[in-house]
Amino acid sequence: MRAFDDNALELADKSFREFLQAHPNSPRVPQAILYRARAALRQRDTKAAINLLTTNAPRAGQLEDQYRYWLAETHREATNYTAAASTFASLLRDFPNSSRAIEASYGEAVARFKLQDWPKVIELLTATNAPFAKESQARPSHGRRPLFTVCYL
Numbered sequence: 001m002r003a004f005d006d007n008a009l010e011l012a013d014k015s016f017r018e019f020l021q022a023h024p025n026s027p028r029v030p031q032a033i034l035y036r037a038r039a040a041l042r043q044r045d046t047k048a049a050i051n052l053l054t055t056n057a058p059r060a061g062q063l064e065d066q067y068r069y070w071l072a073e074t075h076r077e078a079t080n081y082t083a084a085a086s087t088f089a090s091l092l093r094d095f096p097n098s099s100r101a102i103e104a105s106y107g108e109a110v111a112r113f114k115l116q117d118w119p120k121v122i123e124l125l126t127a128t129n130a131p132f133a134k135e136s137q138a139r140p141s142h143g144r145r146p147l148f149t150v151c152y153l
Helices: 009-022 029-042 046-055 061-077 081-094 101-114 118-126 131-138
Strands: none
Touching (some): 009 029, 029 061, 046 061, 061 081, 061 101, 081 101, 101 131, 118 131
Protein backbone atom coordinates (compact mmCIF):
# COMPACT_ATOMS: atom_id res chain seq x y z
CA MET A 1 0.00 0.00 0.00
CA ARG A 2 2.93 2.31 0.63
CA ALA A 3 4.06 1.85 -2.98
CA PHE A 4 0.54 2.73 -4.15
CA ASP A 5 0.43 5.81 -1.91
CA ASP A 6 3.86 6.86 -3.19
CA ASN A 7 2.59 6.47 -6.78
CA ALA A 8 5.06 3.64 -7.48
CA LEU A 9 2.27 1.93 -9.37
CA GLU A 10 4.18 -0.83 -11.13
CA LEU A 11 5.74 -1.86 -7.83
CA ALA A 12 2.37 -1.66 -6.11
CA ASP A 13 0.75 -3.86 -8.75
CA LYS A 14 3.58 -6.40 -8.52
CA SER A 15 3.37 -6.46 -4.72
CA PHE A 16 -0.41 -6.89 -4.70
CA ARG A 17 -0.16 -9.64 -7.34
CA GLU A 18 2.47 -11.47 -5.25
CA PHE A 19 0.32 -11.07 -2.14
CA LEU A 20 -2.69 -12.55 -3.94
CA GLN A 21 -0.64 -15.52 -5.13
CA ALA A 22 0.86 -16.15 -1.69
CA HIS A 23 -2.33 -15.57 0.31
CA PRO A 24 -5.36 -16.48 -1.84
CA ASN A 25 -7.57 -17.04 1.22
CA SER A 26 -6.66 -13.88 3.10
CA PRO A 27 -9.52 -11.63 4.18
CA ARG A 28 -7.55 -8.80 2.52
CA VAL A 29 -7.87 -10.30 -0.97
CA PRO A 30 -10.75 -8.00 -1.99
CA GLN A 31 -8.76 -4.96 -0.87
CA ALA A 32 -5.64 -6.10 -2.75
CA ILE A 33 -7.67 -6.62 -5.93
CA LEU A 34 -9.24 -3.19 -5.55
CA TYR A 35 -5.81 -1.59 -5.19
CA ARG A 36 -4.53 -3.45 -8.25
CA ALA A 37 -7.47 -2.08 -10.22
CA ARG A 38 -6.88 1.44 -8.93
CA ALA A 39 -3.17 1.17 -9.82
CA ALA A 40 -4.14 0.10 -13.35
CA LEU A 41 -6.54 3.02 -13.60
CA ARG A 42 -3.87 5.49 -12.47
CA GLN A 43 -1.66 4.09 -15.22
CA ARG A 44 -4.55 4.61 -17.68
CA ASP A 45 -4.87 0.86 -18.28
CA THR A 46 -8.65 0.92 -18.21
CA LYS A 47 -9.00 -2.55 -19.76
CA ALA A 48 -7.00 -4.13 -16.93
CA ALA A 49 -8.91 -2.17 -14.29
CA ILE A 50 -12.29 -3.13 -15.75
CA ASN A 51 -11.22 -6.77 -15.99
CA LEU A 52 -10.02 -6.86 -12.37
CA LEU A 53 -13.17 -5.20 -11.03
CA THR A 54 -15.70 -7.17 -13.06
CA THR A 55 -14.16 -10.65 -12.78
CA ASN A 56 -13.59 -10.24 -9.05
CA ALA A 57 -16.87 -8.52 -8.16
CA PRO A 58 -18.27 -11.72 -6.59
CA ARG A 59 -15.31 -11.69 -4.17
CA ALA A 60 -15.69 -8.01 -3.21
CA GLY A 61 -17.60 -8.70 0.00
CA GLN A 62 -17.99 -5.54 2.07
CA LEU A 63 -16.11 -3.58 -0.60
CA GLU A 64 -18.79 -4.17 -3.25
CA ASP A 65 -19.79 -0.51 -3.35
CA GLN A 66 -16.11 0.49 -3.71
CA TYR A 67 -15.66 -1.96 -6.59
CA ARG A 68 -18.75 -0.50 -8.26
CA TYR A 69 -17.55 3.07 -7.72
CA TRP A 70 -14.11 2.41 -9.20
CA LEU A 71 -15.63 0.48 -12.09
CA ALA A 72 -17.79 3.51 -12.88
CA GLU A 73 -14.76 5.80 -12.60
CA THR A 74 -12.85 3.51 -14.95
CA HIS A 75 -15.67 3.58 -17.50
CA ARG A 76 -15.68 7.37 -17.26
CA GLU A 77 -11.91 7.51 -17.75
CA ALA A 78 -12.32 5.24 -20.79
CA THR A 79 -14.93 7.71 -22.11
CA ASN A 80 -17.65 5.05 -22.00
CA TYR A 81 -20.07 7.54 -20.49
CA THR A 82 -23.13 5.34 -20.93
CA ALA A 83 -21.54 2.56 -18.86
CA ALA A 84 -20.21 5.08 -16.35
CA ALA A 85 -23.62 6.69 -15.83
CA SER A 86 -25.31 3.31 -15.52
CA THR A 87 -22.74 2.00 -13.06
CA PHE A 88 -22.82 5.13 -10.90
CA ALA A 89 -26.64 4.94 -10.89
CA SER A 90 -26.57 1.28 -9.87
CA LEU A 91 -24.22 2.09 -7.00
CA LEU A 92 -26.62 4.77 -5.75
CA ARG A 93 -29.60 2.45 -6.15
CA ASP A 94 -28.01 -0.61 -4.51
CA PHE A 95 -25.87 1.16 -1.90
CA PRO A 96 -27.64 4.41 -0.94
CA ASN A 97 -25.59 4.72 2.25
CA SER A 98 -22.23 4.18 0.56
CA SER A 99 -19.39 6.45 1.59
CA ARG A 100 -19.07 7.12 -2.15
CA ALA A 101 -22.69 8.26 -2.66
CA ILE A 102 -21.95 11.94 -3.24
CA GLU A 103 -19.04 11.17 -5.57
CA ALA A 104 -21.20 8.66 -7.42
CA SER A 105 -24.01 11.20 -7.77
CA TYR A 106 -21.60 13.79 -9.10
CA GLY A 107 -19.90 11.17 -11.32
CA GLU A 108 -23.22 10.20 -12.83
CA ALA A 109 -24.00 13.88 -13.46
CA VAL A 110 -20.66 14.34 -15.23
CA ALA A 111 -21.24 11.23 -17.36
CA ARG A 112 -24.78 12.42 -18.23
CA PHE A 113 -23.30 15.85 -19.04
CA LYS A 114 -20.89 14.21 -21.48
CA LEU A 115 -23.88 12.39 -23.00
CA GLN A 116 -25.72 15.74 -23.21
CA ASP A 117 -28.60 14.35 -21.14
CA TRP A 118 -29.40 17.79 -19.72
CA PRO A 119 -32.66 16.93 -17.89
CA LYS A 120 -30.95 14.11 -16.00
CA VAL A 121 -27.95 16.32 -15.13
CA ILE A 122 -30.27 18.94 -13.67
CA GLU A 123 -32.24 16.30 -11.80
CA LEU A 124 -29.11 14.71 -10.33
CA LEU A 125 -27.74 18.03 -9.12
CA THR A 126 -30.95 19.63 -7.87
CA ALA A 127 -33.48 16.95 -6.84
CA THR A 128 -33.93 17.35 -3.09
CA ASN A 129 -33.68 13.59 -2.51
CA ALA A 130 -30.50 13.18 -4.61
CA PRO A 131 -27.22 12.68 -2.71
CA PHE A 132 -25.56 15.74 -4.23
CA ALA A 133 -28.40 18.08 -3.25
CA LYS A 134 -28.67 16.52 0.22
CA GLU A 135 -24.97 17.05 0.81
CA SER A 136 -24.98 20.60 -0.49
CA GLN A 137 -27.90 21.37 1.83
CA ALA A 138 -26.17 19.72 4.78
CA ARG A 139 -22.91 21.57 4.06
CA PRO A 140 -23.84 24.82 2.34
CA SER A 141 -20.28 25.97 2.76
CA HIS A 142 -17.40 23.63 1.96
CA GLY A 143 -14.34 25.41 3.27
CA ARG A 144 -14.64 28.95 1.95
CA ARG A 145 -16.71 28.16 -1.12
CA PRO A 146 -20.17 26.62 -1.39
CA LEU A 147 -20.12 22.92 -2.25
CA PHE A 148 -21.99 23.59 -5.48
CA THR A 149 -19.17 25.78 -6.81
CA VAL A 150 -16.48 23.35 -5.73
CA CYS A 151 -18.08 20.46 -7.63
CA TYR A 152 -18.63 22.03 -11.01
CA LEU A 153 -18.99 20.19 -14.31
